[in-house]
Amino acid sequence: MYQIEGLTKTYTQGKRTVHALQDVDLTIADGELVAIQGPTGGGKSTLLQMLGGLDRPTSGRVRLAGDDLAAMDDARLTRARADRIGFVFQHFNLIPTLTAQENVETALVPAGTPADERARRAQAALAQVGLAERAGHLPGELSGGQQQRVAIARALVKEPAVLLADEPTGNLDEATRDDIVGLLEGLWTQRGLTVVMVTHDSVVARRAQRRLRIAGGRVSEV
């Protein structure tokens, strides 16, 4: 799914230059469930942003199914994110003024999906994560675990090829964490998704098919 070659990302913080990623070479196969671990500031989230086309590398290539995300213009990169990549964030990042169903529907807006089809698919996605009956609730009316389920439904409703999860259980208690990880595992199995998950939690990481460690901007297999 991904072929990464010579990926480098540096940025400045004040007068300091930070080498978040240094000459990373990595291949992630289709359908893999990969966990990325490492110390804070080691480059985990930066790598995930490069994989998701949220940021551009300083140098190197990030090929997604053969297309170099680093070489795409903004419009194509936006299109790639809209069609092929699903995101799940540590803080859920739901729109507070929209209901669970409407939040899920936001992922179908860029594709121009008609309203009725959007609603139907959003309801189906919510049913898949076990929240069909909470479709009309605002995020503030849902628990953390439920909010993350909504976020997962939003990521998957467009049927992406890749799911990128940045600390998906970082804000959850253990029981909820296990639920969410179980949900992700189930969806990965059912859909044959490629899942790349950044986590601090070794319990979560151990459930991945493959584990990577990133420190000082360099990636290594665990």
Place this chain on the structure above:
Amino acid sequence: MFITYLRRELRHRRKQTAVVAAGLAVAIALVMVVSSVAAGVRDAQASVLESVYGVGTDVTVTQTAEPGADGGGPGRFDFGAQDGESSDDGATRELSQSQLGLARGTASFDAAALDTVAGVDHVTDAAATLTLESTSFSGEMPDPSQATDPGQAPTAGTGTADGADGGPDGAGGSSFQVDRFTVTGVDPAADAVGPLTTVEVADGRGLEAADSDAQVAVLDAQYAAQADLAVGDTVTVGDADLEVVGTVTSSSGEGVATSADVYVPLAVAQALADLDGQVTDVYVAVDSASNVDAVAAAVETALPDATVSTQSDLAGDVTGSLSTASSLVQKLGTALSVVVLLAAFGLAVLFTVSGVNRRTRELGTLKAIGWPRRRVVGQIAGESAVQGLLGGVAGIVLGGVAVLAINLAGITLSGSSGGGFTFGGPGAGGAPGGTDAAAQGAAAGPGGGGGPFGGAAEAAQQAVDVVLHAPVTPWVVAAAVGLALLGGLVAGVVGGSRAARLRPAEALRSLA
């Protein structure tokens, strides 16, 4: 989704939405009020001008008296020792004398100017008038032959006498009055333009084409009432007694005086004032508003000594509270509107940018899941535009209520026009042309402070009172909505461009 998201956001931020909309509403209401009042003042000015210059007059041609030249106004009243009739007791003599001449500050010019003006391209009608002032003296003066010292004989117009005895009061005093009124000679056949276009016959008849040489007069109804004259009576103009054939009122409004007290055929006025072939004003109608300036320029070229004024020039000559209102609206009102509008726009921008900053994670997330930049910007701009529209609607309601209150208050503005035209009533003419009627009326004529001149009060009535009606036109409403929308869009563009600059990774990182 756009509408749902927009509605939810605005409802979620009710306070911010209300503040932005209220700010815009106040600004829009102020713009509406200023625009409406300005239009009302313009209409009032047009009313004043019409009442003075007539409907349809686009250009007027006059000639100002040269300094030092005979600029009109009453001359001296000279009486010989044997003039008048002696009273029964021989102490006083009853004297009367009437003068008819140009009003002070005006000058006459050759009536051939009318043909010159009529020959200019785009002139559809032209009419000439001769504006005169009649001043009459009547009263009792001590008989000079009875004075103990002939050198102490009173001079005409002083209003006092130093004779030790004699006079109406038996102590050498005098009792007399100076009566004055304006006389306009008009061509009875030219009714398309000129002062008679804004009068309506109140009694009797108006001047007709057959009256061109007739010894007839038409009176302003207010003047007729003050002078106790009616149809069938005679009015003395100069040395002639003219038959009053009708009275007229102004079509500008009830109680509004017309531009002159007495209207006579032009030829009669010229003969009585010994100004054959002379006129003081030429009224010109032009075929199109766009040609007015060109016609004015052509007339100035053709008549280099003349003063040529367009309606817009004349509007500047309107004085009185109308002038004050106009100045207030144009200067203070406009400045205030601009300041409040800018403040409202600034407020809208500030709140929108602040809202975008608070929603950095939200907007970054939308970008991350594939919302294109234009969609995100459109969402922010849409929210701002709706806030603007809400403000616009509230502003229209607020402004409408304010304008309604102004109209219901029935504010009366008083206006008069100068610029070399004299149109004052009885008692007018003391000051040079270009002063307002009240000032003219207040100025005493010869005779100082003696007799019952009846000047100021009557002259004040010659100023045109107009009730301010501030219209709310579709243009004003459209402009209000447009401004509100503009305010919203300016805020939306500023806020949206800030949102557009957000890179999704930065947006997510900043709050992660």
